[in-house]
Amino acid sequence: xxxxxxxxxxxxxxxxxxxxxxxxxxxxxxxxxxxxxxxxxxxxxxxxxxxxxxxxxxxxxxxxxxxxxxxxxxxxxxxxxxxxxxxxxxxxxxxxxxxxxxxxxxxxxxxxxxxxxxxxxxxxxxxxxxxxxxxxxxxxxxxxxxxxxxxxxxxxxxxxxxx
Amino acid sequence: xxxxxxxxxxxxxxxxxxxxxxxxxxxxxxxxxxxxxxxxxxxxxxxxxxxxxxxxxxxxxxxxxxxxxxxxxxxxxxxxxxxxxxxxxxxxxxxxxxxxxxxxxxxxxxxxxxxxxxxxxxxxxxxxxxxxxxxxxxxxxxxx
Numbered sequence: 001x002x003x004x005x006x007x008x009x010x011x012x013x014x015x016x017x018x019x020x021x022x023x024x025x026x027x028x029x030x031x032x033x034x035x036x037x038x039x040x041x042x043x044x045x046x047x048x049x050x051x052x053x054x055x056x057x058x059x060x061x062x063x064x065x066x067x068x069x070x071x072x073x074x075x076x077x078x079x080x081x082x083x084x085x086x087x088x089x090x091x092x093x094x095x096x097x098x099x100x101x102x103x104x105x106x107x108x109x110x111x112x113x114x115x116x117x118x119x120x121x122x123x124x125x126x127x128x129x130x131x132x133x134x135x136x137x138x139x140x141x142x143x144x145x146x147x148x149x150x151x152x153x154x155x156x157x158x159x160x161x162x163x
Numbered sequence: 164x165x166x167x168x169x170x171x172x173x174x175x176x177x178x179x180x181x182x183x184x185x186x187x188x189x190x191x192x193x194x195x196x197x198x199x200x201x202x203x204x205x206x207x208x209x210x211x212x213x214x215x216x217x218x219x220x221x222x223x224x225x226x227x228x229x230x231x232x233x234x235x236x237x238x239x240x241x242x243x244x245x246x247x248x249x250x251x252x253x254x255x256x257x258x259x260x261x262x263x264x265x266x267x268x269x270x271x272x273x274x275x276x277x278x279x280x281x282x283x284x285x286x287x288x289x290x291x292x293x294x295x296x297x298x299x300x301x302x303x304x305x306x307x
Contacts, residue, residue: 006274009274010274013276016276017276105270105271105274105275105276105288106275106276106277106286106288107277107286107287107288108287108288108291109287109288111286111287111288112277112286115277119276
């Protein structure tokens with residue numbers, strides 16, 4: 001069990017390293033392009049949701065689906081549930097994790113804040129992929145409050161279903 | 164019990180971290196010089212102890228005491244060295260050193276992808292957690 005959790009953390013941070021270092025060499029830019037990370041997350045999420053929902057009935061509506069993401073999905077990936085879920089009932093959801101696992105070892109303040117975006121983009125993709133496979137096409141962005149608190153904003157595209 | 168100060172060295176003898184809580188007398192030399200001196204002494208003591216021991220040693224050098232203070236030493240299999248100075252009556256310091264290693268160093272340095280393991284530790288979170296660990300150690304609060 002111990003090695004399982006750590007393995008995911010280490011492999012994720014190496015993935016981040018790999019993607020960002022490669023970009024640095026190519027363009028000599030500091031931040032680089034995080035879309036490969038987001039894409040890797042998307043594919044992972046898309047696949048993982050297939051396994052997680054195999055014993056579940058169909059979800060009634062969008063809110064139910066997002067609730068599932070906050071509870072079961074999040075606890076199977078991050079060993080805890082989302083701390084706060086907010087929605088405007090018009091397709092915008094805000095998922096707040098007060099101690100996000102990829103950030104809670106890094107800092108408890110503003111230190112290292114410039115590194116934070118690298119460590120959330122995989123998870124943005126993960127959420128987008130999971131929701132995409134459940135028939136919700138959306139845009140996921142992250143907002144980092146003082147670390148390790150992180151808010152994921154989900155914006156659903158209305159009327160566009162994924163094939 | 165009083166905890167005076169803590170040194171963490173990597174396997175190459177680099178000072179990764181230094182913290183002090185109740186240090187009444189300063190060494191009068193720079194921190195770098197002091198760290199080299201400390202590491203040199205530990206290195207000599209370690210080889211001295213292993214050569215002079217009449218029996219096969221398992222743990223090797225663990226601690227020494229003077230009239231005023233005790234120095235406790237923990238070396239991990241990976242070569243990290245934790246050195247903690249306390250007063251002479253301190254109990255269970257070895258446990259504390261183990262906890263500093265496994266609950267603070269491993270958690271907030273090894274698992275922090277932003278920190279390079281060879282560089283001196285600058286993470287604020289590590290500092291906060293270490294302070295917390297030292298202060299919540301049962302014997303510390305009673306004396307100070």
